[in-house]
Amino acid sequence: MESITTSSYAVHFNQLAYDAINAHLRATPYSKIFVLVDENTKRDCLGNFKNMVSDSSDYEILEIPSGEVNKTIETCIRLWEELSERNADRKSLLINLGGGVITDLGGFVASTFKRGIAFINVPTTLLAMVDASVGGKTGVDLGALKNQVGVINQPEMVLVISEFLKTLDQRQLKSGFAEMLKHGLIRDSGYWEVLKSNSDFSDIDRLIYTSVKIKNEVVLQDPTEQHLRKILNFGHTLGHAVESYFLENESLETLLHGEAIAIGMILEGYLSKELTGLPEADLEDIKAVFLNRYPKTKFSEADIETILSLLKFDKKNSHGDINFVLLDKIGKPVIDVKIPPKLFRSAFAYYSEA
Template identity: 70%
Template sequence: MESITTTSYAVHFNDKAFFELKKYLTLNSYSKVFVLVDENTKVHCLPVFEELMADALSFELITIQAGEENKNIEACNKVWLALSEMDADRKSLMINLGGGVVTDLGGFVASTYKRGIDFINIPTTLLSMVDASVGGKTGVDLGSLKNQIGVINQPKMVLVASMFLNTLEDRQMHSGFAEMLKHGLIKDASYWKELKAMDSFEDIDDHILTSVSIKNEVVLQDPTEQHLRKILNFGHTLGHAVESYFLENNEKETLLHGEAIAIGMVLEGYLSHQLTGLSLSELEDIKSTFLSRYPKVAFTDEDIKTILSMLKFDKKNSHGNINFVLLKTIGEPVIDVKIPNDLYTAAFAYYKD
């Protein structure tokens, strides 16, 4: 698979990935290398990484707790302290080996430690491969509010090795697949149809490449999310609010990111039908596709009220306005759409119907 070049780094795939990492380490004289993992990747992915990099890399290991609930400033503080205690200087390198929590948090820690050290991301989940691999977004949650603290800073390279997907349960694969379906909805109707037809994840490599290419094409045109890059947030305005609500509510089962975003895309698909011209047949296509792959979640009126109250924290908001990305048709998004208040409850009613 050919590497993908971004504005400042390359995404390398499978066997080429670790060849390029070894070459990079040979050409760059780092004082120390640190590998950040969580409890899961320490068990399932670190041994594979160590075998692939045998005799090519000496490193110090830092481990954080797994799970979105640990993607916070307290975890950052522990990693900063670990770096300091192990004498990390400004010529150190951090390699983030894990899913989105590890790459987001690790990238933020590296970007801020001693005003910034180099980092490399090795995403190990489908979600992080097709989402966090491109764009340079780093950061952590503020309480249950998603990604409120962070910076945009680019890694030195990203390595996507699909062998790590063998460590994932089916639910995690479906979570990442929701972001891939989103890429079709916002950019390529034929890709949407292609993904819908998949009944297994056996031949996912080429689709990973397509998704990374789609996101890279968008980010190259708008690296700091002033205009076009906002389209990547389709399904995320309501989806993030749903995810945050289930994350902070101990009585609810926590939703994975893709599961929440799948709900968000159905809800925002309904808003698109009402406001930006998405046809009823396309809306029904979106709804049936997501409900066939992701279990329907029950929402009480109180749940919906609390979820809607969280919309004011969305990062795309400006001047007190909640800005949505909606669809004119599948493959053609519209940004910065304002929503009449009465449509929110109607969208949830459509999802629950």
């Protein structure tokens, strides 16, 4: 499987990934190499990774607790302090071995420590492989508000090794699959049809490759999200608000990112029917696909009120306007759509009555 070249680095797959990092490490005299893990990737992935990488016995391990709740500036401060205590300098390398929390936070830590050290991302979840692998977005949450602090900065390379997916449960795999379904909705109706019929994650290497390729094509045309790259946010404006609401309420079970975005795509599919001409048949198709794969969530009026209040913190907002990505049809997005407030409740009603 050929590597995918972005504007400044390459995404390498499986054995080619190990070949690429070993060649890179032989050619680059890093002063120190650190590997950032959480307790899960330390247990399930670190051993295999080190067995395939040259001179890995010299690497120093940094560990943080798993989970979105730890994607905070406080975690960054602890890691900056630990890097300093271990004499990391500007010629050090940080390898981020984990899911989206590790790659987002680790990339931010590397990008800001001593004004920037090199980093390599090794995503170990399906979500991180198809989403965080391309685009250079790094950052942390501000309380329950997703990705409010960060920078766009590119890694030296990204290594996608599908063997790590064997460490995941079905819920985590489904979470990542939601982002892949999004790629079909915003860019390729044929890919959407292929994904719809895939219920057992068969041929996952080829599907991951297609999703990474789709995202890379978008980012290459708009690296700083001024226009086209905004389409990658379909389902995320309301989806992130839902995710944040469940994250900050200890009495509620936290939703995984893909589960929240699946809800967001149904809600924003409804808005698309109302505002940008998405055919009723396409909306029903979107609703059926996501409700068949992801558990339905109940929302009270109080829940909806609080979720809608979180929209004002969305990163895509400009000049006080909340900007949405909607669909004209499956595979054809429309950016920067303003939503009449009354339609938000109608969208939740559509979801609740489904």
